[in-house]
Amino acid sequence: MALKQDQVAANKKLALKLVWIIVGALLFAFALVPLYDVICSVTGLNGKTKNSAESAAKAVVDLKREVTVQFVSSVMPGLGWNFYPKQSSVVVHPGQVTTVMFEAKNITNVELAGQAIPSVTPGKASAHLKKIECFCFVRQSLKPGEVKALPLRFFVSAELPEDVQEMTLSYSFFPASQQ
């Protein structure tokens, strides 16, 4: 059944307009990636913390408050390590600088490099956990059988919302390429 000429032209025209919606939706999908990162880092959603050093110089210590910081660790598939915190939690005053130790052991017979990725729960606490020094700032490399003590120096800022009394800092070690 052949359609009328002008009908065919009108149909093509509308179809092309709809193709633009599709192109727009596809671009939108990829635009969501940077958008998502911006939203997460601005709001601290998803427990994303800054992975760079901060200074404790201006921190005020609030002796009236106590916060429990718990530590969790995991190793992702592909990295033959044991990795765990030496203490499962510490109680700190906001502003008080604390050092805790983690330990990693390469249980394979090849040298392996890994990168630790932090995450903090609840999400609204993530912006207030400030790291001064951390093994997660750089990739770590372990020789076969090597055991390494991994320090973390941090403080909890005094601006931490009143209702947060407990937070959990989780580290996952991911395989990284050797350098």
Next chain:
Amino acid sequence: MSTTTVAHHDEHHDHPTGIMRWLTTTNHKDIGTMYLTFSLIMFLVGGSMILGIRAELFKPGLQLMNPEFFNQLIGVHALIMIFAALMPAATGFANWMLPLQIGAPDMALPRLNNWGFWILPPSAILLTLPFTLALFGVGDGALATGWTFYPPLSVQGGIGVDFAIFAVHLLGISSVLGSINIIVTIYNMRAPGMTLMKMPMFAWGWLITAFLLIATIPVLAGAVTMLLTDRHFGTHFFDAAGGGDPIMFQHLFWFFGHPEVYILLLPVWGFIPQILQTFSRKPMYGYKAQVYSLWAIGALAVVVWAHHFFTAGMPVPALLYFMYSTMAISLPLAVLFYCWIRTMWKGSMSFETPMLFTVGWIILFGVGGLTGLVLADVAADAQYHNSYFVVAHFHYTLFAGGIMGIMAGVYYWLPKMTGHMYNEKLGKLHFWLTAISFNVTFIPQFFVGLAGMPRRIPDYALQFAEFNMISSIGAFVLGLSQLLFVYIIISCVKGGQKATDKVWEGAEGLEWTLPSPPPYHSFTEQPVVK
């Protein structure tokens, strides 16, 4: 366009016969038939897969398969049912009935229409091929992530994931092409005098579906493409080690995934009121209210996606927003339910098979919607998420609300499409078998879900044994009953009592003014609607 008589054009000598007819056809009825046939075949394929699952779950412990294969069956079952059974069935009806209902000679873009269909079989093969390849020692089978493709599992998985990604690309292209065609047909090809607000409800349902499809399928395509590049080209979209985030995949997936559930149902909400008015012998109640409700649901559908991962960790304001916006969808949905019931109210009703399916549909789909409200409650969902309660919920919406709705449509239009009446006795038997065994299958799943049985796990605690056994028995009866459906359709195509033009006493609409079956080229002269 020829303005000669319509009737004698039935025989055309210029189009090929045999297999070439089907490969090259641009006729909306041929393409509609192909879509519907494909859908029926894939419905049986996806159904057999899940019977494998129910056989494994018949007893606690691992009997028949290893957990890997169990997960592969579940994932491919869902992808097939959604993309290869339900969606093509709705598209098949669109092809067959939209031009007839709006008085158009054909779909607006016939060649695109042909491509849209012929992309489907290769993608179905892509989805299932890894099973066969694994038999010959190539790869380790189909994707084992469930239909949701969540990373990191989908990044670590074998070639089955790649096959599924390409299949989704193709299926996506097919439904986007189909949607363009449907929108253009509805906007440009209506009979003179048929304003938008005089359109049949089916056209409204499909128009909104098509817009949802072209807005969200590209997002799914983008998300699985990112998965593909994460897997093979060293990107880190979803890899936390490289600065990516696996939760972002859930946002992208469900930005498509939630609208998708309405994509599956809006076409059904279109023709259900038409069936209701036919067998209640009075005009549908609240046409305008229904149209506005369909739009409201279409709009809300794209802003509620995160209710699928409340437990992934979200700040409280976001939880509240997604909870209330999700619950808000039930308001327009309640308007629709009201209109459907009011259409039957004081009607002079009769209960032929399409009407039986429709009334059963209203009740069972209602259960699906109400249990959805329970899940939308953030506090409750923490317990129900990833449990069999969710499985039961979405089968009340997708099997009852989707498949049983489609079955109502099949019985309603089959006499029009084939020119023969189907066997009414067998049709009714098929309804009762389906409705009863469906409930036997899924009611127990609500209870084991509430009691804590997780989904997508091949083994379970002993206290769930009885309910699972009942559910498996129901599932096998449900599956076997569908062979009756196939038999009824085939014998109706082959012959049977001659159908009249109008078929049903109370039928209204342009498709019923044509002979049954309609001539190969219909409405070459567009009717005028007053």
